[in-house]
Amino acid sequence: MKKITIYLSLAAITLSLSACHFNKTNATSKSEELFTHAEIEQNKTYAKTDFSFEVDPKTFTVSITENGEKAEVSKPQKAKKVMDLKKSKEEISWTYPNEQIKVKIKKEKNHLAVALTSMSDEDISFTWPKLDAKNYVLPIAEGKTIPNNQNEWLAYFKQNEELSMSEAFSMSFFATNQETFATTFVMDNTFNSDLLTKTEPHLTLEASHNFIGFDKNKTMNYRLYVTDNDPVAIAKTYQMDRIDLGEFRTLDEKEKDIPEIKKMRGAIQVYYWNSRILNTEDITWSKLPQVVDEPIFQWIGELLAQYGEDGSEEYLKALAAFKNDEGYKYEKNTFLTSINYVLLYPQFYNKDIFKNPDAQAQKLLDKGIDKLSEQERYDLNKHLLAGVLDNVTPPLEHWGQATSSDVFKEMKAYGIENAWVGLPNWANGLMNPEMVKTAVKQDYLIGPYDSYQSIQENASIDWNTASFPNNTLYENATVTKKNGEKVAGFLGKGRKLNPTLILPDVEERFTGIMKENIPFNSWFLDTDAAGEIYNDYTPDHLTTQSEDVAGRLKRLNYFNQKGLVVGSEGGNDFASKDMVFAHGIETPVIMWSDPDMRENKESEYYVGSYASLDGGIPTKYKKVVPIKEEYKAIYTDPAFSLPLYKLVYNRSVITSHQWEWDSYKIKDQVGERRMKEYLYNTPPMMHIDKATWDEQKQDISENAKIWSPFQKAALQHEMTDFKVLTEDRLIQKTEFGENLSVIANFSDQEYEADGLKIAKQTALIMNDGKEIVIKTEG
Template sequence: MVFRGFARTAMGLLAGGCFFCSVAMAVPAGSNPSLDATAIRVDAGGVHYTIDRQTLAVDILTSAGEKIVLSVPAFTGVEAKNFVTTEGGVQWTLGAGGSGTSSSLKSGQLQIRVNPVGDELEVAFSPQDAQSSVTWPVQPLNVSGGKTLLWPRGEGNAIPLDDAQWRDFLRAERWDTLESLSMPLWGLASAEGVLSCVVQTQFRNRIEFAETREGEGLTLSFTHEFRPSEERWLTFRFQFEPGRDASLIRPALNYRAWLKESGEFRTLEQKAVESPAIRLLAGAPHVYLWGGGSLTRFDLTRGAANKLAARLVQQVASAEASPGKHLHKYFTKDEWAATTELAGSTYQLPYAQAAICAALSRGVESADFYDPAAWINAELTTATRGLLSESLQGSALVQRNCRLLQEAFPDILPPVEKWGGSFSAAMLDAFSSAGLNRLRLGLDGSDGLVQAGKADFVRDAVARGYLLGPYDSYHSIHDPATSGTDASWPTAQFDAALYETGGIMNADGTMRKGFKQRGYLLSPLAARPYVERRVRANFDAAPYNYYFFDCDGFGQVYDDYSTAHRATCMADAAARVDRMAWVARTFGVAVGTEGGSAYAVPSVALFEGVFAENFGWGDTDMSEKASPYYVGRYYPPEAPDVFFKPVPAKEKYVRENYDPRYRVPLWEAAFHDAAVSGHHWSAASMKFENVETTVTLTELLYQVPPMYHLNPEVFAKQKAKIMKHVKAWAPAHEVSAFLPLTEFVVLSEDKRVQRTRFGDRLEVTVNYSAEDFAEAEGDELVPAGGAVMVLDGERLVVR
């Protein structure tokens, strides 16, 4: 990957091994670098760069006469030699100094190539030793002058360098350009302008921050590890855009341009040619459905569950054969206790309703559900009787059993067509009647929809223009002996052969542990045949038009030393991307994944977790019940607190993830028309109550879909709030999804009024403050806590 903006790909200090590094610098068209005994001078777009030939210290002199340090000396005890002037650039070699000299290059050599590319300076390195590292640039970040670090963490942070808390945050983290940062770039904004730094590759980079010896700020050090058989040149591009009005998204715009130049950029329009369902992402809020099944408490009218419980208890107590007596075997001890309680109560008792429906659903999904003796007195329809002689499996079997259950209690249970809770036509009708014309519907990670025999629900949703698909994961593999226990989950279960041979191996021969330290991380190379079998089975079960892969876009890629499937981290990433591309290409569906790392963007349509990350891992305040920040239990199944219960976010996480003063839409600037970004499902739009308004406004500003966790009951309660937002957001996103983010401007000194532009069709101005805002005297106001959207000349005020 190449980045053209905030130079985050600086490389330098060569550590260990025999190194040959070549650096290339770019000079503007029509000019040549000038060389003297100590330095190389390059002019790029009216900005003058002075590069020390031996230490690779770089100073920038702007057109206004301001001096900016791009890198302090990164090499010592070296000799610069073998200078060659190429067309528009210079190439030379750094080698160890004379005898008795201590060299940071050790005994190696480093080729350096410098040449101007338009108004950017390109610097490239190549080591003689294929397994070595280079640290450069070593960039001082002075706290004076109101400087801001533009940092591609998720969507992007704008980090004030005079803020001690933010400096501590930068120093405390281990930064790489795969997992912790979404793109290989960074930038530095000041009163003088914006310095953009972009690196060509995402792989094997790390960035470290340290306090300067003078205590006046931080030093950013960029290190790249070289490996045999991988790219031998490390390339950076730097650009300085002068002036107070320089774009804060310039690094991302430069990265986008470099990707286009390299042929690594694909728009949603281009992806939709082979996967037409992608077009349905435009204007589609993201919804996770809960409380779906064969029969759910949402399917029963008030009092019906009590009546059903009473009938079951009565039949079980009777000596005669009956449906109820037969069904008793599907109840756990706790479920039957809840049923007995419900039978003697006039209250609804939702937990008891859920218990009885869970047991009955387990029954209808079983092959031994029908017992002729139990149904001997039931008045079955001719259609149902006709199904008794057929050999049925899967969805057809479940549907027959549902008919048997309904016809056993026809005065209590509604028609089978109305069953399913969130997996019902009634749920889809509720969405449609509310005005939700497009939705991306996600499932909870289980295969409950197929088990419940709800393939028709999928067909219905797709026919209405909704995207619907399963969650799937090939991140971890567990011991088959743990299948069906709390120590495992369905997507981590394969067979014994893959468990024994498919794990990713460390260099020391140990296996990489899986998620939550369970099992192993699964090699994407070894997994591929299993991926294709499972995916095909999922599409055979239901006609999905969407598919979600957990983790594959998150940046968690690895060197694998197993002799059965040896791979570099680059090959690992390529295999993960290829399986997602295979699904999109083979089935013509929209494919989504977790994360938003740039390597996956050319092949994936949707990324969950870019806009709002999953944060707080290991924070006991979020996991202990007594804390006000406790996110909640994974219970009840139809509305787990962890997703449904609103709680406040800690101030630390508000600053890092939501406060608009510290956000900048770098990811959208690079990729808005290439992929749709979204929330992580643990941080949906209404999860954190103290930032809900901020989230809603930023969804408008960045044109990012809202995400909701819903079941029939919750949607009925939240419909008015949801629809108020969606009616403003959706028409704009139907247009903006296919447009680039071209401009981001901070309009107020307190940074609480911001504006974005998408192509030449949409402008969004958001006011996060508590006071109305006018850009100039006489202008129309942007309301406090509101927005103004102008789509194709039509103005909409959102309050």
């Protein structure tokens, strides 16, 4: 791991670690509104109005002429039969009778409107436009600029000849760089649309649209904009298109409805791992050999044998080892994993084992086990266990706090003012509500991972997100393919749920989790903004992709209405109005299909597994790995990266990495990615547990003291500009309003211009004449 050093210029030294360093003195909300109003007004100017167009209906070739320069922006296709041709100066329409498609093109003030309408009641596909350009600008994750002859991208597209736009694109457009201008094809949405790629002799693209027979909306709309050859112009023009459609909402607007959002500004992103309420520190191991024959330990073995996915064999071996005074690290972890696991079981209470429950346990028993909330059930099980283990454990109120609550208190003491804390499951919070209360007392946001993507018929307790009390959902609320097969769930287990049919079950789960008023103030919904959407051909509930997404947005809004700060995986902008933060825009999942990364455990590229031997971070999230050279251009190389999403949504959605690829995950790229986090206003993300916090707290906290005030200032503005300052594209600059900018030098050479000297592998933050240098050292 590279060491990151933060240097402060003399001009900034006295104020550098204070939020006031970045905040304008006495700045009023009214003046901030004026700033952003001026920025939005500027954004309206990028789309050109003085262009003309020509169309050949037979080949659907579209040419644009701007400032005397003409370009075929959609290349000729194979000639088709044309009927009903009508043409005027500003409008042309016709039909393709064989393809059952009607086309209408009209010149509007600042764009060319193209409508493709299906005339069929069956599923049909139609391909348009056909693109052949020297360079493409695509909203893949945060954004990419892709030359048509770049080797790594050619290899990537050779493996991915058909990309679902709703999954591959974070926004609903694609653009080409012509010789003297850019053309941006903006869609209402990317549903039922695929990007078809060809790599010989160079990269060409086509868009294929699937019209669904039972979909009442038979029209696919494009708005074709002409701008300068500048990613800022492309992105800002798209932003204005979204605003015109009513599909844009700022954080300021969201915060009026959900005041807790203010805690998200300047927050580092933390996934916290503490799946045990009983930890190594909570067991007096020297006393354990004398009590391993107690009935409680045999009962735990019986529970594991009956309900545990892995059975009880390893647990019983560990007991035998303790009895022989041979309980070492592996045995201790097996023992702790087993005990913490059975505490989740509704079947834990056994009157023959727990003969003298304490007052709290008896109170809950008197209420009736089947009437307890999930949190009460865990509370009962903890009290029952504490009653029979009091000679080897501390008082119950101390269980697990050294590895959870105490860490949050120390984070605050180390100067981390703002943090979002994600728990891997709501059960982690319900088992340890004191941890959640402590995080909230530090003014942190904290919430669980939750998922409504899949359902399993007989889900184990490990898959509680795939389990629902409503036993009719598996047959009656799952997605069917056109061929009649059910769509398989995550990792091939179970089935995919139709989001339009399960809102009552969402409400039931949430109500159950919150029944004892655990103070979660955030919620993370897996995949709802990741674009993995479906047409459901189940005869009883035919559902289009548009309706599927509407169901997801209704779910997101349900959590918004509870006053929670809501985020999701992916960040695709169909959810931009309803989410506050997104994980996966800046670094998406890297090559899910590569066996060296996912299956071959001997490979240096193997990312790790979901298993955790000590109850802390699974190796999938902790192990530092390199990525293959051929993937760097696709995922991390700044030369091919564009802040397209940030140029559109900087004031609307806070984006970070997908949790598998946190800020520390990629070997030899920690420093480079940190520079990019400042350049793009991307919160640092990390997985921590007690051990990792102890190891990295100096770096995490020092960076957070700079990050938090920086982002609070950056979020007051649009990302107003992005510039590439050198031909190799390794010196880049972003601006947030008039007074805050970042220059990142990703190269191995010093950069000098306009009186500035920026060392290699260094980022420079400039705010109102003050400077902060973030330098990486090998």
